[in-house]
Amino acid sequence: MSDFSPGQRWISDGEAELGLGTILSCDARSVTVLFGASQETRTYSSRQAPLTRVAFGSGDRIQSADGWQMRVDDSKEVGGLIVYIGEDDQGELTELPEAKLADTMQFDQARDRLLTGQVDRNDWFDLRFRTLHHFHRIEQNPALGLAGPRIDLIPHQLYIADEVSRRHAPRVLLADEVGLGKTIEAGLILHRLLLTGRAERALILVPASLCHQWLVELLRRFALEVTLLDEQQSQAHGAANPFEAGQLILASQDWLFANPHRQAQALACAWDLLIVDEAHHLDWSEEQAGPGYACVGRLAAEIDGVLLLTATPEQMGLTSHFARLRLLDPDRYHSLERFREEEQGYVQVAEAIDALERLPGSSTGGDDADRERVAAVIDEPDSLALLDTLANPEAGDSQHAAARSQLREALLDRHGTGRVMFRNSRRHVGGFPERRLHLAPLALPSPYRRVLRKLERDEDYLDELLIETGLDHPDVLIYPDAMYQALTDDPLNEEPWWQFDPRVSWLLERLADDGEQGFANDKVLVIAHGRDTAQGLAEALRVLGGFHAPVFHEGLSLVERDRAAAAFADDEDGCRALICSEIGSEGRNFQFCRHLVMFDLPQHPDQLEQRIGRLDRIGQRHAIEIHVPVLEGSPGERLLRWYREGMEAFSAPHGEGNALFDAFGDALAEALLDDESLDELIAETRALFDSRLAERDAGRNRLLELNACRPGRAEAVADAIRELDEDRALPRYLDQALDIFGVDGQELGGGLLHLQPSPQMLDGLPGLVKGEDGFTATLSRSRALARDDVQRLSWEHPLLREMMGRILDGTMGNTALALLKHPAIPAGRIMTELVFRTHCPAPRRLHVNRFLPPTAVRVLLDESGAVLTDKISFTGLSKNLQKVKKAMARDLIRSRHDRLRELLTQGELEADRELPSIVEAAQVRMRESLDGELARLTALARLNPAVREEELEALRHERAELDAAIDGTRLRLDAVRVIVTVGEEAR
Structure with missing residues (x-):
């Protein structure tokens, strides 16, 4: 007969999630178990049942089916069933038969799982400890959240x-x-x-x-x-x-x-x-x-x-x-008028910052006037003291540099809209490609010339033309093909405009030319103002030259636009040219292309800059070649002159286009048919342009540029990201985790790795679905940036975050048993390796991990209770351990139940001695970070109204919550490994 008796409580070794089971019946051949929590019944062979008897000992807490709890002091056996003796929730001495234990009792904690004989693989335990170690390290890295994305470190x-x-x-x-x-x-x-x-x-x-x-x-x-x-x-x-x-x-x-x-x-x-x-x-x-x-x-x-x-x-x-x-x-920002007044004061602050760089100790020197410029915009004692340091001839270069840096930071913090607005300009950032303008003067075709000559002779004809075409002024002048198409009643307008427009033949010649002036070997983005023009141009290229070019315009669905853009971006099989209406100049990134053809010109300077900005972006590695076919003697040519001579619109972005258009847009529309008026307009535009650039450089934009990127801080973040990028532990950890989670990795060469699910893969991993191909990945940032089809694996990639989360939040690897063969240690002795983990319950929004991430405390005890933690390292011990079959492991644990309980209790006492120093260090880190920031912002709020009171109050509240949360940190047993010594002959 077996040892089973009805009413006994057992758990399934292979299906621990079923919960606590009750023996319903048993005989010499089989045993039937009801798992009440999951409403499942299983029947097993009595001789080989994968079950483990649940038996609790002194100090364990158990729960009754009626919901009350007991702390076990002792137990006795009655008719083959255990009766537990101990105190209930009210401290009363009571008894609880095992048959009345709650079916829902969970055995997910390491202590419970170990004592009920549930042990995982030894390599799972190793992975759990290393996961905890790496997670602790990564959560404190200042680049957390910025290191994973596929971006250049700009x-x-x-x-x-x-x-x-x-x-x-x-x-x-x-x-x-x-x-x-x-x-x-x-x-x-x-x-x-x-x-x-x-x-x-x-x-x-x-x-x-x-x-x-x-x-x-x-x-x-x-x-x-x-x-x-x-x-x-x-x-x-x-x-x-x-x-x-x-x-x-x-x-x-x-x-x-x-x-x-x-x-x-x-x-x-x-x-x-x-x-x-x-x-x-x-x-x-x-x-x-x-x-x-x-x-x-x-x-x-x-x-x-x-x-x-x-x-x-x-x-x-x-x-x-x-x-x-x-x-x-x-x-x-409640008053527009007050905002205008504030804008005027930013010139003085910008001048003070420039003067600060010239004060003694700087490379350019300085004078009393510079000191007065700085003093005029500060009145706080700390800032005045810094200014005195700069004026002190006995202060050393390092003191001068420190004082200048602190004073500069204070001025930037306390003036302007720098806290709510970040604006970097290309001239401030640098590293952008050259822009090259290529003009192609073309003869004005007779159908266009005929209308323009009539406009020049008859002042009233423009009004008639606007009525007849339905176009707006000055569009009717700038876009002659649109005007031609709109004059549908003219018997001379029978052939399509693209049959005679010289810009079309010019573009076809360039597309076919493989010389220096041609596009035969390059991608070309062509932008025209109107949808009809873009569609007509695409048809012309197909009919007249046999070129296929997708069209990108506002009439397409989002999916159709994406397809057109994708066809253009494809290096191998994609088309060489993409034709866009004006919508193609907003939001899309075509920086893989360097040739931009402006088939016509927009009437607003901002739209012109947006067109160029589709190619001229940070990361562009080639000069931008801007091609403009211009019809000689046309309003379009006069518009081109206004852009080039009035504001240098093609050479670099300057941000003044809207102001200039507001000032001169109406006059420009009138000057498109009058060269003399245009000359006067260009002179006036240039004067205002130069004036606004000087004003901008002196005022708030200068402050914004200084505040929008502080190089020291930026470099510190970049260094922290590089530290994670080059972390040698990542590939080792990845190999181990992929193997344990059942993911096959195939090296493709060139730093590429193809990941795909194996038949044994654990379900639910991001990007990996059983039966599908998986994905190609790399650890290299540069390779990932060069290949859109390759994912970049980092500590922040969803696959690694999921695997780490699955380990740390679940039971995987929180128990293990291993054998240690060592000639100096007698066989049959046990050691316990306990890994405790800080538990600091706090709302996620506090991100307490930046100060106190889950922290491991390892305790290694031998059978006598001697502490061996400092003498034997985790890695050194792991290398010498051997795996053991689960059945043997359960027998070994069952035979040492009482001693294991004692060692677990002793381990808790040892670990608790480490907790105060962990908590104190976390409090120091938190206070150094938040107290300094709170003091800075509180002082800043008195001078800069952009610091909101609710921001200060939220920071004070966050500090108080973090202080309480860290102070309430406790240790809990995260994982335990039992190590049994064996003789030389053991397997």
């Missing part, structure tokens, strides 16, 4: 992402010039906030034309999966709120701004972060707000964190710029 992007993501509920305007990476900055901020737990839900609103680009960019660069929401998807959710469909929601501004019902649903959700791209399109005036601005305003009032993105914060005018800042902080 200083200004890293500085902005680091600065903004450290703030409580950041509310900022990201306003870098076109091509400097605002989307990357927003993605980095979002990625870090999500990884550190400071944000869980985000709403991302972008123009419809950019939805798929954002979707792909967030997935490809940041491994963030977002839910793209539109009306069709929303209706699929029926009465449910569609904005609850995911943690990260991406939606079209065009759709949401036009739909009050969906706006109400978005407002009803809890969000941590709102991101709004192309925010300059939100219309606002002192009299009224547009629907988009009103929608974002309501959302921004409810959501703590807000990121607004725009490349043109001021080109749309000072009022428009004030409107963006008002969304971020309506209390601070």
Whole structure:
């Protein structure tokens, strides 16, 4: 007969998740067990049943089926069943038969699993300890959240992402010039906030034309999966709120701004972060707000964190710029008139910072006037003391340098809108390619010339032409092909415009030319103002030259636009040319291309810069070749002169286009048919252009550029990222984890690794589904940047985060038993290797791990209770251990139950001695970080109203919460390994 008796409690060795089982019946051949918690019944062979008897000992806490708990003091056996004796919740002495134990009792803690005979593989235990070690190290790295994304380490992007993501509920305007990476900055901020737990839900609103680009960019660069929401998807959710469909929601501004019902649903959700791209399109005036601005305003009032993105914060005018800042902080930016006054004071501050660099101790020297310039903008005692240090001839060079640096930082902190707005310009960042303008003068064809001559002779004909074509002024003059197509009743306009337009034949010649002047070996982006022109041009290339060029215009669906862009980007099988209407000049990145053909010119300078900005972006490695075929004697040629001579629009971005167009746009429209008026207009434009550049360089933009990237901070972040990139532990850990989780890795050469599921793979790993091919990855940042189809593995990649989380949050490897063969140790002795882990319960938003990540305390005891922790290292011990079969392991544990309980209790006492020093060190780290920041911001708030009181209060509250959480830290047993010594002959 077996040892089984009805009513006894056992657990399944292979299905521990079934919970606590009860023997229903047994005989010489079989035993039947009911697992009440999971409502499952199993029948096993009595001789080989994979079951382990559950028996608790003194000190264990157990739960009755009625819900009350007991601390076991003793036990007795009655009729083959255990009766536990101990104190209940009220301290009363009582008894609890094992048959009345709660079915739902879980054995997931290391102590419970070990004592019930549940042991994992020895290599699982090793992986668990190493995971805890690496997680502790990585969580404290200052680059956490910024090291994983597939990006170049560009200083200004890293500085902005680091600065903004450290703030409580950041509310900022990201306003870098076109091509400097605002989307990357927003993605980095979002990625870090999500990884550190400071944000869980985000709403991302972008123009419809950019939805798929954002979707792909967030997935490809940041491994963030977002839910793209539109009306069709929303209706699929029926009465449910569609904005609850995911943690990260991406939606079209065009759709949401036009739909009050969906706006109400978005407002009803809890969000941590709102991101709004192309925010300059939100219309606002002192009299009224547009629907988009009103929608974002309501959302921004409810959501703590807000990121607004725009490349043109001021080109749309000072009022428009004030409107963006008002969304971020309506209390601070409540008066447009006061904002105008503040703007005037920034010139003095910028001059003071320049003067500071010339004071004694600098390479350029300085004089009393420079000292007075600095003194005029400071009145705080600490700043005046720093200024005195600079004036002290006895101070050394190092003291001068330190004082200058601190004073410079103070001036930047305390003046201007630098805390709420980050704006980097190309001239400040540097490293951008040269722009080369190539003009192709072409004879004006007779169908166009005929209309223009009539316009020059008859002043009233322009009004007739506008009525006849339905076009606006000056579009009817600038775009002669559109004018020609609109004159449908003219019998002379029977052939398509592209049959005679010399710009078409010029483009065909360049596409076929493989010489220095041709495009035969390169990609070419062609931009025309209108959709009809773009479509006609594509047809002309096909009919006249046999060239296939996809068209990218506003009439296409998002999927069709993405296909056209993808066909152009494909190096091997893609098309050589892409033809875009004006929509192709906003939001899309074509920096793999260096040839830009402006088939015509836009009438607004900002649109001209946006066209060039599709190619001229940070990371572009070639000079930008700008080709403009210009019809001689046409209004288009006069517009070209205004751009070149009036503002140098083709040489570099300057950000003054909107102001110049506001000042001279009407005069420009009138001068397109009059060379004399045009000469006067160009002179006036150039004078204002030069004046505004000088004003900009002296004032707030100078302050913003100085504040938008602090090189020392940026380099420190980059160094921390490189430290993680070059971490030699990562490939070793990855190999071990992939092997244990059942993922096959095949080396492809060139630093590439193809990962695919094995038949034994544990389910639920990101990017790996059984039966599918898996993916190709690399540890190299440069290789990942060069190959869009290759994922970059890092400590922050979802696959590694999932594996580490699965280990640390679950039971995997928290028990093990191994054999140790050593001639100096008698056989049959046991050692216990206990790994304790700090437990600091705190809300995720506090990110307590930056100060106190899960910390391991290892305790190694021999059978006599002697502490061997410092004498035998974890690695040294692991190398000499041998695995043991599970059946033998359970027998060994059962035979040493009582002694193991004693060693576990002793280990807890040993580990607890380490806790005070761990907690104290974490408190010191927290206070050094937060107290310094709180003191800085409190002082700053007295001088700079951009520091919000709620930000200070939130920081004080966060400090208090962290202090209490860290103080409440406790140790708990995370994993235990029993080591049994064996003789030389043992296997």
